[in-house]
Amino acid sequence: MKKLRWPLIILLILIILYQIPAxxxxxxxxxxxxxxxxxxxxxxxxxxxxxxxxxxxxxxxxxxxxxxxxxxxxxxxxxxxxxxxxxxxxxxxxxxxxxxxxxxxxxxxxxxxxxxxxxxxxxxxxxxxxxxxxxxxxxxxxxxxxxxxxxxxxxxxxxxxxxxxxxxxxxxxxxxxxxxxxxxxxxxxxxxxxxxxxxxxxxxxxxxxxxxxxxxxxxxxxxxxxxxxxxxxxxxxxxxxxxxxxxxxxxxxxxxxxxxxxxxxxxxxxxxxxxxxxxxxxxxxxxxxxxxxxxxxxxxxxDNPYLAVEKVIYDNYAAGRRQADTVLLNQAFATQAVLNTNTAAGVVTISLADYLDKVVADGPQQLEVHILDGRVAHRMADFRVAFDYPGKRYIDNLVLLPTDRGWRIVNKTFASVK
Incomplete structure (x- = not known):
């Protein structure tokens, strides 16, 4: 019995220790x-x-x-x-x-x-x-x-x-x-x-x-x-x-x-x-x-500049193109904005005025717009945006700069993709 006593006491102490909460x-x-x-x-x-x-x-x-x-x-x-x-x-x-x-x-x-x-x-x-x-x-x-x-x-x-x-x-x-x-x-x-x-x-x-x-x-x-x-x-x-x-x-x-x-x-x-x-x-x-x-x-x-740029792209640019609304588009683009694309004849540069005339002539469009990528750094934004029309897609590379009227698109380089 004496040989068993100490192991039992030790076991009892351990059991008690494990029951004590912190x-x-x-x-x-x-x-x-x-x-x-x-x-x-x-x-x-x-x-x-x-x-x-x-x-x-x-x-x-x-x-x-x-x-x-x-x-x-x-x-x-x-x-x-x-x-x-x-x-x-x-x-x-x-x-x-x-x-x-x-x-x-x-x-x-x-x-x-x-x-x-x-x-x-x-x-x-x-x-x-x-x-x-x-x-x-x-x-x-x-x-x-x-x-x-x-x-x-x-x-x-x-x-x-x-x-x-x-x-x-x-x-x-x-x-x-x-x-x-x-x-x-x-x-x-x-x-x-x-x-x-x-x-x-x-x-x-x-x-x-x-x-x-x-x-x-x-x-x-x-x-x-x-x-x-x-x-x-x-x-x-x-x-x-x-x-x-x-x-x-x-x-x-x-x-x-x-x-x-x-x-x-x-x-x-x-x-x-x-x-x-x-x-x-x-x-x-x-x-x-x-x-x-x-x-x-x-x-x-x-302010989060990404949210400000997204607002320009979605609420002004995309909505303006969807509705053929030149007021919204003028709120998206800087007055001196330049648009570029590549055709069979080579690089074509389009003025903002000519782009707005084309939008009005084509009228409202069905389209979905998705930001694919973008980065804001050093007071400059560089975004890649997909415009999906029925049966065709355009990819826009947009450069935006902050102005006294908020962020504005100063350069749009775009291409049609399959």
């Missing part, structure tokens, strides 16, 4: 200040969250605000819907917002996208702005791939591009975490907070109180890790992706995103704006909220 601190006990951040968080936490069941998984989210545009906030691996309380407080009087908590059952990007798409439909959100950090920034990149038609702008904050590096570097740790009791995993997380995350944020007291207040479970941790390492393949250089205006926010001392991953993210989205925080760590939206909000607001309020 502790969750109370922010307001840890953070004694009654400052604006604390008051805003208290008010934020009093708002009722909504629930939506998607494929048997219950999603919890908060929606509110006012304005024509909707911001979808996407939190990081250890976060929840309230991670963005300071951004919501700053923006809710001008934008609608949705901020969710990724359910612990979600373990891949497809499930994440399905739930997000359902929430957007439920809230009748039209075109949206994405603001994602860390894991949320990775999910945002996936959404750029699978639902680009719903997205106008994207903020990729303290995040990383699709890669194998994270999975390779953390494979052993992931296997070990599966075997650990939840309380031990939580303790290791608390140790990382003290050793890496807080020093990178200059020991910020708000961050020190908020991060331990976030909910945690081993199942949630492991499944979110699976989301982070879930690979996907896309074409960030495609027109559908390029037309979405992007901002990359990073910190030069981010302890969770390696410098080479930050560099690869900027290479991947070479047309994105970039803002770099100095010595702000992984959570500048918390410990540098005022600065973060200013950068965010300026970007969200800025």
């Amino acid at each position: 502790p969750q601190a109370d922010f307001f006990e840890l953070y004694q200040r009654q400052d604006q951040a604390a008051r805003q968080l208290r008010e934020f936490m009093q708002r009722p969250v909504k629930t939506l069941t998607v494929d048997g998984i219950t999603w919890r989210y908060l929606a509110g605000g006012q304005g024509a545009k909707t911001i979808l906030f996407l939190h990081g691996m250890g976060g929840a819907y309230n991670l963005w309380w300071q951004q919501v407080a700053a923006l809710q009087d001008r934008y609608r917002f949705i901020t969710y908590t990724l359910p612990e059952e979600v373990d891949n990007l497809d499930k994440a996208a399905a739930g997000i798409r359902a929430i957007l439909d439920e809230e009748k959100a039209g075109k949206i702005y994405l603001v994602g950090t860390s894991m949320g920034g990775y999910i945002a990149q996936y959404l750029l791939n699978v639902m680009p038609q719903r997205i106008e702008k994207a903020v990729l904050s303290n995040t990383f591009p699709p890669n194998k590096q994270i999975a390779v570097a953390n494979a052993g740790k992931a296997r070990a975490v599966k075997l650990m009791p939840e309380i031990l995993v939580a303790r290791l997380g608390a140790r990382q907070l003290q050793a890496k995350l807080l020093p990178a944020a200059q020991g910020d007291s708000l961050l020190a109180a908020f991060l331990p207040s976030l909910p945690f479970s081993k199942k949630r941790f492991l499944n979110r890790y699976r989301v982070v390492v879930d690979p996907f393949f896309d074409n960030p250089g495609s027109y559908a992706a390029r037309r979405i205006q992007k901002l990359i926010i990073e910190a030069d001392n981010d302890p969770l995103v390696e410098p080479d991953l930050r560099a690869r993210l900027k290479e991947r989205y070479a047309d994105a704006r970039v803002f770099t925080f100095h010595n702000a760590g992984h959570f500048p939206y918390i410990n540098r909220a005022a600065d973060y909000n200013a950068v965010l607001e300026a970007f969200l309020a800025s």
Whole structure:
């Protein structure tokens, strides 16, 4: 019996350890200040969250605000819907917002996208702005791939591009975490907070109180890790992706995103704006909220030149040609615009006046118009557009420049194709 006693005691201790849930601190006990951040968080936490069941998984989210545009906030691996309380407080009087908590059952990007798409439909959100950090920034990149038609702008904050590096570097740790009791995993997380995350944020007291207040479970941790390492393949250089205006926010001392991953993210989205925080760590939206909000607001309020050019092509040029409306066409073309094509006799140059006379003579037309590709850079736009008439197709290469009357076509080179 004595030989059996100690193994049984050890087994009992292990069983007890595996039943102990991870502790969750109370922010307001840890953070004694009654400052604006604390008051805003208290008010934020009093708002009722909504629930939506998607494929048997219950999603919890908060929606509110006012304005024509909707911001979808996407939190990081250890976060929840309230991670963005300071951004919501700053923006809710001008934008609608949705901020969710990724359910612990979600373990891949497809499930994440399905739930997000359902929430957007439920809230009748039209075109949206994405603001994602860390894991949320990775999910945002996936959404750029699978639902680009719903997205106008994207903020990729303290995040990383699709890669194998994270999975390779953390494979052993992931296997070990599966075997650990939840309380031990939580303790290791608390140790990382003290050793890496807080020093990178200059020991910020708000961050020190908020991060331990976030909910945690081993199942949630492991499944979110699976989301982070879930690979996907896309074409960030495609027109559908390029037309979405992007901002990359990073910190030069981010302890969770390696410098080479930050560099690869900027290479991947070479047309994105970039803002770099100095010595702000992984959570500048918390410990540098005022600065973060200013950068965010300026970007969200800025004009997207791709949308302006598309409006000229579809609403003025295409509609004008379809209706034989020279008023619309004059709103599409610069007065000095030149049109070129190639015939059996050689290159032919056509004046805008002659083109308008031809449009009037031919009258209204049945046609479909599709932008095939386009790029806006250095105050110049270069677009390739297909005009499909019954039985024939024309390809236009358009060069547009900004004028005091908006973007205008200054050169059209076109050809008939089979």
